[in-house]
Amino acid sequence: MAGNQINQNTRKLKRNSTLKQSEKRTAVSNIIGKLTLKEMHLNFMRFKRAEGLAPRTIDGYEETFGYLLDYLGRNLTKKEMTTDLFVAYKDFMINDKGYSPHTVNVRIRTLHTFLKFCFEEGYILEPIHIKIKPIKAPIDNVDALEPHEIKTLLAVLDDDWFTQYRDKVIILTMLDTMARIGELFAVKRTNVDLKHGSIYLEGDTVKTRQGRTLPLSYRTTKLLGEYIEETSDFNSEYLFVTYDGRQLNESTFRIKLREYAEKAGIKKQVSPHVFRHTGALLYLLNAGDPFSLQKILGHKDISMTRRYVQMTQTNVKDQHELYSPLNAIFNKNSRK
Template identity: 55%
Template sequence: MVKTTRKGIRKTTVNRKSRNIIKNMTLYEMFQRFMIDKRAEGLSRTTIEGYEITYGYLEDFLLGDLANEEITTDVFTDYIGYMLHEKNLSPVTANVRIRTMRAFLRYCYERDWIYEPIHESFKPVKTGEIKIDAFTPDEVNLLLHQIDDTRYVGFRDKVMILIMLDTMVRVSELLKIRRANVDLKNGSIQLEPHETKMKRARIVPLSTKSVKLLAEYLEETQDFEEDTLFVTYDGRPISDNTFRKQLIQYKDLAGIKNKRVSPHTFRHTGALFYILNGGDPFSLQDILGHTDMSMVRRYIKMSNVHIKRQHNSFSPLLSLNK
């Protein structure tokens, strides 16, 4: 069925006897064995693809494979310099690749595939404080105003955006929610452990407005007979790429040029609004699914900037005679 308009409107043990054979493996062969174990750990498809893409960047730099005796610290320090000074990657982007390579090299050393603990010889580069983008209420309303919710795709996108803001889930979590995970009676969504970044189950609460929206959306999409909550106009689970493209279209229509309109920006925005509206940091940490308070502290710091701006406009001293 097609909708275009809305209704009504494993760890591997190395045999020491085979050590000399293992030493003959190339870097690429080691990586393939590494990935076999990563897949066996049950990591998400996104994480697996991230490992493979990151290794591909290193392979491009190397212009091919390396024999075992060619795997040295110099190779990786040169690679870091290449990323920062020739490719002009930001320290944040370079660090994602550096951490992945360190994890891979640690794995190889622990299995006696390489002689030296190369992973201990280089570390992530220093970064300044990372700027976090968040929308203002006016920008959120402007984006929502671009959506034609008289059509199914528009209504679905509006629901997805508002649910992201309300629950602050990651886009990977949002797209894996099943209809059975939605509890309208108790106003919550159950996130399954294998479908979250930290591999831990959590329950995210829903506001009254979100409950009403989801009730309408669930009724709208029940004839698709699809377990996944958010689907395309022909009833297939929507992809990350499709949703991101939709957001870019709304950004262009809204004329927003100075901010990135992405699913994660909505997550940041929801967290900031939560603090500004009086939410406590400990419940926010639970809702976000963070293991520590470091990210929550950033939202608190951002909210203090907003408070300072408000204070300049509404300072009690403004009531005094000039």
């Protein structure tokens, strides 16, 4: 009797790991089965913040989740999170709302990451993320401005006013460096190397989280030198500031660009990203190569740069006329 008591009270030192993987997942899921969709996403966001993602990326996750909640109209329990429901949301964006493939894919990729997290953490038993994939999309031309439109836009800016002078410097710097507006507005005065003609983007301010150095043309280097000297009494660490020395806000600048475009009579969209597109396109048209452009833009792979290469194909006929192989045969100056 005493022996039996000892055996019953003896602590088990080794686990009997005979549960199947599916049973283990079910056991874990039962423990956290009361989590709702919003609570799962809250944990997901904590995890993503702990990864040290850029604030812009974090904001993107929050924004796209908000779109999903708008569609659902309420919170969900674990049992209500099914493949059919999320496929229906994808169909709603494509066919009911008529969103562009780009818009749909941005939201789908974010949703895929969230659902994968939920499955791997055992919040849900079904690998819904496997069925939620981006849609095939054509490589569309990006919005860009013509050189004469840029000149027209710059012509409406009055250099006698500091804010318009500053905005002119920003526009030309964006075109020259092709930096994202968030990256450029985070640049500090010490990040500008006028001697070597470059701007350094710190890793925690860029989308890829990898710092990179952007080359500056002689014209932009000279312009930035003059601007830095003029703003030396602002006592701000940031390069681009308001008239009273505070860090410039992206939204404020976007509004100003639309006002300048309207004043210049430009009907196209004029935004910071349009300047990035325009700079990339003109870089290639001026005989720049795609691989150096990829590094300047901060793209992880060349496929992201490919759309700019595609846009330059409109200029292929003129280039072919100049560099056709037959010119080497029949040109008067060719060797007989």
